[in-house]
Amino acid sequence: MVKTPLTTMKLPKENMNTYLTPVTTPEMVDQAAHWAHEAHLISAQQTPEIRASWLVSVAQGLRDNSDELIALAMTDTNLSRKRLEGELTRSAFQLELLAEEIRSGVALDAVIDHADPHWGMGPRPDIRRVNVPLGVIGVFGASNFPFAFSVIGGDSASALAAGCAVLHKIHPGHLALARRTAEIVIDVLHGAGAPDGLFGVVEGREAAVALVQHPLVKAIGFTGSTAGGRALFDLACARPEPVPFFGELGSINPVFVLPGAWGRRQEEILAGYANSFTMGMGQFCTKPGLLFVPAGEKENGGYEKLVALLREVQLDKLLTPGLHESYLTTRDEVSKLAGIKVLVPGSDDEKPEPTVFTIDIHDVRYNPEVLHREMFGPATILVEYEDTAQLVELAGQLQGQLTVTLHADDDDDLTTLMEAITAKTGRVVFNEWPTGVTVSYAQHHGGPYPATTAPSATSVGTASIGRFMRPVAYQGLPDSALPPSIQESNPWGIARRVDGQFHPAAGDGATDEF
C-alpha cells in the first residue's frame, strides 16, 4: 500500500492510494510544495550512496513495470512499441548513470583550500566549497518523449540526484501513462526508504502557474514549445525571488552539406536526411528542419531519390490532435513565405505524408524568417546555396540551436564555418544525424536561446545534475561541523580539488594521495 501522497489529490492521508484528480488547485500545490520542501531537507542530508540507491530502485521499477507502462504509452500516444521500449530503457539507464555520477561525488564539485599564510593577496583562511541542492524543483514534461522527458525523465532524475525534491507537472498528452508512472515512482521511492513527498505530480494549467510562482520552488526544468516555455520563463523571472528556469524550447537543427560530401555521398546524405526528419513523425527536438545543399540539384533530378525515399516512410498519427492541427497550420504558413517552393507536398491526413520545401539563398536573404520557423512534424526545408562562403552567412542568420550538423569530406574547408556554427549551437554533429541524443558525461543538450533559456545548462547527461545545485563555501569551520563531502578525511571517498590540485574518487583507479 502506497503511503506517499500524489499531490493531485485533496484527500485525507489514509486515502492516498487513489490517484485520479484531474486538476490540482493552487492550495494543493502549496501543500505539495511544503511536503516536497521537507522531503528535500531529508534527502540533502543523505550520503551519495543512499541517494544513488533510490535512483537505481526507480530504474528497476520502470523495468519491472515496463509491460504495463508501454501498453499505457501506446494507448496514450501514437508511438510504436519499439520506440517506447527504447525510450524506457534510456530512461532507466539515465537514472543509473546519474546514480553512478553522484556516488563518485563529481556533481558535488567539492573544493578545499587549506589556510595559507603566504597566499598571494594576503593570508588565506581555510575555505571549502561544496554544492548543495536548490530545494524543490518544478518539472514540466514534454509530450514527445513520454518516458525520457516526462514524469521521471532527465529533469526529474537529475533533480533527485542533486538532492532536490520534484513536483512534476503532468503533460495532458499522456495522462494515464504519466499518472501510472508517478504511482510507480512514488511507490518505489517509498519502498526504498526515501522521504515521503520527495516526488509528486500536479495537473492543470492553474497548477502550472502556481508551481512556477511558489516561493518554495527554487528552479524549473521545462521541455516544450517556445511560446509556452517563454511564458513560464517570464513568470519565473518576475517572481519577487526570481529562480533559474532551465527551459528547452525550440530548435530547427540545420544541416550544412558541403560540396565535397554532396558530390560523393549525395544519395547516402538524402537517405539519412529522409530518415532523420521523419523519425518519430518529425516530432523530435533535434529534427533537422533545414538542409543546406549546393544549388542545381533540382534541375539535375537529384531530389528524385529523396521523393522516392519519402514514399517508403512508415506513417503515424501525430502525438495529439492539437499538435496535428498546429503542425498543419505552421507548415502552411511556411509554404506561403516568399521564395518557398514545394518539392514534396505531403498531406493533411490523420497520418500526414512528409513535406519538403525548397528555397534558394537569394530568397532567404530577403526573408531570413524562413530560417527561424520550427515545423513540429514531418516537414523540412532544403536551402540551395551557390558557394561555400554563403554558408557562413547562413550560419550567421540562424537563431540558437540544440544541434547543427555538418556533412563534409576531406576536401571541404571547415575553418570559418566551424566558428560560425559553434556560435549558434550547443552540439555540432559531423557526418551523422542530430536525432538520437546519447546520455553520457560529455553530452550537452542545450544551446543559445531559443534552443534553451539557459545556454550553459544541459538537460541530458551527467552535467544535468549541476543545474539543480548551488555552491556553499564554509570558512574556518571545525571538521566535525563540515558536511562529510569536505571533511579532511574524505569519508565518502569522492572526487575533490584540494589546494588547486584534482584528486579523483577513491574507486577511480587514478591518484588518491592525501
Added chain:
Amino acid sequence: MVKTPLTTMKLPKENMNTYLTPVTTPEMVDQAAHWAHEAHLISAQQTPEIRASWLVSVAQGLRDNSDELIALAMTDTNLSRKRLEGELTRSAFQLELLAEEIRSGVALDAVIDHADPHWGMGPRPDIRRVNVPLGVIGVFGASNFPFAFSVIGGDSASALAAGCAVLHKIHPGHLALARRTAEIVIDVLHGAGAPDGLFGVVEGREAAVALVQHPLVKAIGFTGSTAGGRALFDLACARPEPVPFFGELGSINPVFVLPGAWGRRQEEILAGYANSFTMGMGQFCTKPGLLFVPAGEKENGGYEKLVALLREVQLDKLLTPGLHESYLTTRDEVSKLAGIKVLVPGSDDEKPEPTVFTIDIHDVRYNPEVLHREMFGPATILVEYEDTAQLVELAGQLQGQLTVTLHADDDDDLTTLMEAITAKTGRVVFNEWPTGVTVSYAQHHGGPYPATTAPSATSVGTASIGRFMRPVAYQGLPDSALPPSIQESNPWGIARRVDGQFHPAAGDGATDEF
C-alpha cells in the same frame, strides 16, 4: 600611442588617445559592441597560454601604475591609501590567479567520451565537450571597490579569462580613476598583442540600458544595489533573447552568536563586530548588519565595551554624497521600525559616527522586515534572542545572503542551525568575520536572491570564469576539426575527463595516463 578605442568616444580612429566623453550614446554602444564581438572571436581562438599572458600583463600594468592610480582613487573616493593599496594588490593577484586557472584548462571543463558500442542505452558515438566563451559581456562596476569590483575587477578579469570581450559601464563614483584604469588596460592589452576592442568602457545611464539590451551582449556582470540590479535584471530577462544576469545585489550578512561563545568570548566578539561593521565605513557587501546575541546584556551593561570601541573607530566620509544621503535615510527609516531601540545613536556628520540599534526577538516576530533592510554605511542591529531554538526561527526569516557567520564554542549545538543557515547563504563563516573575501579556488561569493540574481554563480575566485562560458559538444568530428582542448593528443596538456575518469593537467604532478 594607444590605438585601441575607448568606447566612450565618437572620434575618428586617429584621435583615439583622447578619452574624455561623459556620455556614451546608444549608437556608440552599438559600435563598441561590434568591435568587442569581433575581438572576442579572435580571443576565443587563442591558446590558454596566450590569453593568460594578457591577464598577467594587465596585472603588471596595474602594479606599474599603482602610484598614479592610488592617487586618483584617493581623490575620487574617501578611501585610505592603505585600503586602496591592498585592493590594487588583490586585483592584480586576481588576474594572475585566473591566468593560472585558464592555463590549467580547468575552466574549459573538457570532457571526452570515446565511441562505445556497449554503452548501456545503446551504442554511444564519440562525443566531446568543451566550454566556449559567451561573447561580449557587459560589466557594471561597484562604487565601493574602485579596483576589485570595478573597471578591471573580478567580473572583467573572469570574462577576459573566459575568452570574452568586456564592455565596462563606468561607475560615476570614481570617474577619473575608472577612465585612467581603462586607458591602462586598453594600452597594456594592445601592447600584449590582444585584439583591439577586447576591452572598452561606456558611460552614462542611457549607455547602461543600451548595453544590457544589445543583441551582441551575451551576459551581464553587476555589483551594486538591489533596486538598480533588479531593474537591469528585468531588462536582461525581457530581451527577445534573454541573457544571463550575474548580479550581486544586497546582503545583510547576519552573525549568529551562540550562548557558549558569548559567555566566554563576549569581549572579543564585540570587538570583532565593531571592527567588521565599521570597516570601510560599513560600505562592504559583506558588512555584518545583524548580530544575534543572547538577551540580557543590556541590563548587565555588557554593551558598554561596544560603545567604547565605537568611539575609537577611524571615521571617514562615505563614498559619495549620494550614498551618504541614502545611508542616513535608510538608517532613519530603520530607527522607526516597531521595536527598534537605539543603543548607539551615531551621527549625521559628513563623517558619520556608527549607529547600533537593538531589538528583541518578540518584536522581530511581528516585524520580520527588520531583518531585510540593508543599511549601506556604519549601522547595524543587535537582535536579542532568548533560547537557541529561536535562532533556527530567525534563520528561516532571513532573505538570501552572501554570508552568514557563526560564533560558537564546543558546547554550542549547531546541528539544526547549520542546515537552516546553509539554506540562506553562499558562505558560512565560523568564528571569523565576513568582511574580507579571499580570491581562491574554493571561494564562493554569491548566494540566494537578493544576495545575487544567480545563486549558482560566484563573482570571486577561480569559479567565476565559468559564468561567462557555455559548453559545446562535438559529435563524431575528425580530430583535426576539433578544438585543440579536446583533440585526442591533448596538445595543450590541460585537465580533462575521459570516459568518466579525471586526468589532471600535464604540469599538475598527479596522474597523466592517456
